Amino acid sequence: MNAVFAGSDADDIVPALEAEGVAVTRIDGVATRPALEEAGIVDADLFVLTDVGQATAVPIARDLTDDLRVVVYSRDSLPEFASGQVDFAVDPDLLGPDAIAEELAGAA
Template identity: 55%
Template sequence: MTVSNAIVAGPDEHGLGEELAALGVEIVRIDGLVTATKLEDAEIADADLFVLTDVEEATGIPVAKELNPDVRIVTYASRSLPQFVATVADLAVDPDLLGPETVAEELLADDGEP
């Protein structure tokens, strides 16, 4: 799977969205609550990647998967995901351990496989 578009939800103070955009990925952002309506407006059905930077909005992960079972879920946050969604996410990365440039390159290099 080629990553051509991604939804970034939450504050992106580390700039992962910008790094993905620099590599040619079309980025749509969701601010605030991650709801089904906002995900639909961001065209989750066509998204290759859903990046969540705020684990407080983790309830958006199963909603995103329900709307697009093929979307790859990545969290890029210092805090751990709540147990109820930890198994739904494909990848969890701590920005203190890997910078946004490396994460973006790896997300595009591995053809979307978890």
């Protein structure tokens, strides 16, 4: 499974995903269309976003990739325009990174 990750990783979701065998490509900076393409979003199975300030990346990623699962892992609320395009949104205080990573890797 391949994942593209955008945002900060204060809750260590990337190491948890990698421990489950997920190949993760991180986007440094803003997840713009060129950044998503360079990170390999067109071949990704999963897009993980932790910075809801970059929510515009969600519809861009969806537009670029068929069958992409989009996960928002943040304590902040997702803007309404993007919330309908997210498969799974979870607060890190409610479900830890290991549990999320196991669920995502197992659903592949």
